[in-house]
Amino acid sequence: MNINYYYRNKKTGFSIGVVFDTIVNEIGINNQVIRTFLPYPNATIPSILKNGWFAKNEEKNNYINHITGDVHYLLWFLRRRKTIVTVHDIMYYHYLKGIKKKIWKLLYITPLKRAAHVTFISDFAYKQVSEVINLDMKKVHIIPNPVDSSFTYSPKEFNVKKPIILHIGTLERKNLERTIEALDGIDCHLRIIGELKEQTIDLLKRHHIEYSNGINLTHEEIVTEYRNADVINFPSLFEGFGMPIIEGQATGRIVITSNLSPMKEVAGNGAILINPYSAEDIRNAYLSVIQNESIREQLINEGLKNIENYKVRKVVQQYTDLYKEIYENID
Structure with missing residues (x-):
């Protein structure tokens, strides 16, 4: 089979690209x-x-089109019977109002009806x-x-005296400030x-948190950051998925x-779930992890079980089945 993967401009962000490169x-x-x-990173009409x-113009004969995310509006331009689109989230839509919200719906949500899958x-x-x-x-x-x-099991003795906590992402929704409050003391x-x-x-200084920044x-x-860490901190307020969860597991x-x-x-059973709006809840989770070896062992084992659901070959097989169905209908 032949598949043409459409990616947004590299300057827009790399997260979707990294995920789909794996696939x-x-x-x-x-x-x-x-x-x-x-070619263009902006979301202006031009x-x-x-x-x-x-x-x-880049559409190829005898090729399936796969829009890998974010640029759903391409469905207005590509042949619908041979195009599949992957949706990561539409969170931005909920922040808009008035005419901007209507335009965004027209460009990013309504065209989903045109996709083959x-x-x-x-x-x-x-x-x-x-x-x-x-x-x-x-x-x-x-x-x-x-x-x-590349995220493979890498055993590490848990540092009970001073665990290394890895926090990836500093956008407001990543909840770093509440984490800092929770770790005080x-x-x-x-x-x-x-x-x-x-x-x-x-x-960080006010709460006397020892930290480093990359x-x-x-x-x-x-990948090395994950291997060096003892705990992966991901108390996000909202996500379309949450890659650090399965990468940590x-x-x-x-x-x-x-x-x-x-x-x-x-996360399945392979994580401690906390109320991300409660610094106290986050703090209690850390205290239980640091103080209880059996909890740590259970979480790691359950995480390794859970990750089987996200192995690349299993995911690829699901996409391949869809490609075969579309490919049979390409004229």
Whole structure:
């Protein structure tokens, strides 16, 4: 089979690209694949039209189109019978009002009806869309993100005296400030990946948190961060999926994450679930992990079991089944 993967412009962000490269690399072993990156990073109407026209010109005969996420508007330009789209989330839609909200719906949500198949990375992502439009259930599929094969089990003796806590991401929804408040008085080292604001640095100092900071890390460096950590901290307020959960579990680390969807479903039994709006709840989770070896062992074992659901070959097989169905109908 031949598949043309459409990616958003690299300047827009790398997270979706990293996830799909894991999938594309595996599918490319037995199939012909092309990666097509859009030329314009902006979401202005002129840029959208230019990207759409570019995508149309890059459409290949006898190739399936797969929109890997974020640029759903390409469905207005590509042949619908041969195009599949993966939806990660539509969270931005809920922050908009008035005419901007209507335009965003027209560009990013309504065109999903045109796809031959629509895959969602979680039930939560599907629920978001289903509350806005109705989709033909024959076209809807829940296919989770896979964990990159470079995240492998790496045993490490837990540092009870001063655990290293890895926190990836410094956007407000990543809940770093509440984590800092929760860790006040707990002897630990907070390793933060992402750019820090001055107010966050002031908060770290005020709560006497020992920390270090890394930015612009390579994929290999991120993998090393997981291996060096004792706990993966992911009390996010909202996500479309939550890759650090399964990356931490695959590495064999303790994961603390939110009791909200989709994080709680992604984590299975392999994480401590906390109320992300409660610093006290986050704090109690850390105290139980540090003080109780049996809890740590149970979490690691359950995490390694859970990760089997996110192995790349299992995810690829689900996509391959959809490709075969579409391929049979390409004229």
